Amino acid sequence: MASLPLPVIVEKVSLNVDSSTRRLLQDTERKDGSFTASGTFEDVYKTFLYLAAHGTHSVHSKDEMNTRSYASAGLRSAHSSLPPPQAVEVDETVMRYIKKIKPEQFERIQRNQVSIDQSERHVTFSSLTGENIHAHLAREQFITLYQKTATGLQTREYDSHPRMMDRLCAEFPDLLIDTGRDKLMLTGSFISLERFEMFLSDKGSSRNQVLNTARHYGTHDIEPAIQKNTTVEAKQEKCPICLDTIRKGDCEVLPKCKHCFCKGCLKSAFQIKPICPVCGEMYGSLTGTQPEGGTMNVSRDNSSLPGYERYGTIIIYYYIPNGIQQDEHPNPGQSYQGASRTAYVPDSSEGRKVLKLLERAFDQRLTFTIGRSSTSGRNNVVTWNDIHHKTSRTGGPTNYGYPDPDYLKRVQDELKAKGIY
16 A cells, blocks of 8 residues: 655755756746755755756755765766765664565665665665765655654553464554563554554454554554544544544644544643654654753853864763653663763854754753663663764764764754754
8 A cells, every 4th residue: 555755854955056057947046146946855856866967067955965065066076075974873673663664665765876774773875876975865865764753653562462463463564563571562653552452452443443444544654534624624534543433522633734633532642742643743842751850061162173164162061860760761760870971063053053952952851861872782871862962073973073064954853853943
């Protein structure tokens, strides 16, 4: 069954060309002596490849294309001078979910002459043609897919029932299933997990209705056949969570995406995460599991970071003390080891914007979490929570330092996936 189109985090991309190249394009806008073609990532990417095929030498993409540092050398030299893209740190469960539940979207990224390899907790991108621009573009597409998937996933634990495994796999293909000793770990969307619990309890809608509807939609991004724009029109709709017809006066229509639910179902979903259970649109503020009692302090100095020689440096000091895990942590009641971290951001206008976003993330307890350290392998320690920081002034991306021309843009995408922008 065809899956729904994936919403993207990078909503708009711009491509700059000079006047000699403009004749090859339509719908361009003049700005600062050059012409700009704007649109979705896919549209501008196609334009970029079209210009490359016609041998133009005066084109460069802005921000999202990751080539602005090389634009003055022309398109051909930019292709050859771009370094290989930085690896992306990933969660193994999220990656297994993407490969099993969203294989077509994952494979589509690799079709543009790019090889994607996973080694433990990192994904790397390499071009099969020697032109690293394709690998950089694939990396940006992958980050969008990964972040959108990770934001909407939950994992729940149940008692294992071996005799129902075959039926479970057949009836709930949108769930990632892991089995352990007498336990069943299911990973999927809030809607999918709620339907599984209805299947177990046989409450609310009938079991056959749950199974038939799950079989009919059959994907992680479950979209009702028709979504109405007003409460009156939506009163005959079925709630995507409980599958019952939404009663008059009991309908809640989300203002941005227009998906409608029973008020009680939506309240339960928002208590876990304030996103639309159907499309993942963010509503309100997301709160993480960062331990309480930490501090984030900021100072500045006049030294510059590689790639930002015109600016000073913002230094961020994080401190999370040792403590006892609470109910939202992996092992409540057990102790955890705290952490001290130092991060660096250029004191430019964009760097100051990133600092404000990082401060919001810290206040919403999204910067750190408690889990297993990817470097030491130790469990029950404070770790980063998918908001990447530059913890070294130098050394480039592979050493978590500068220069890294697209870092500020990349970290803003990571923050936007958590509702901070």
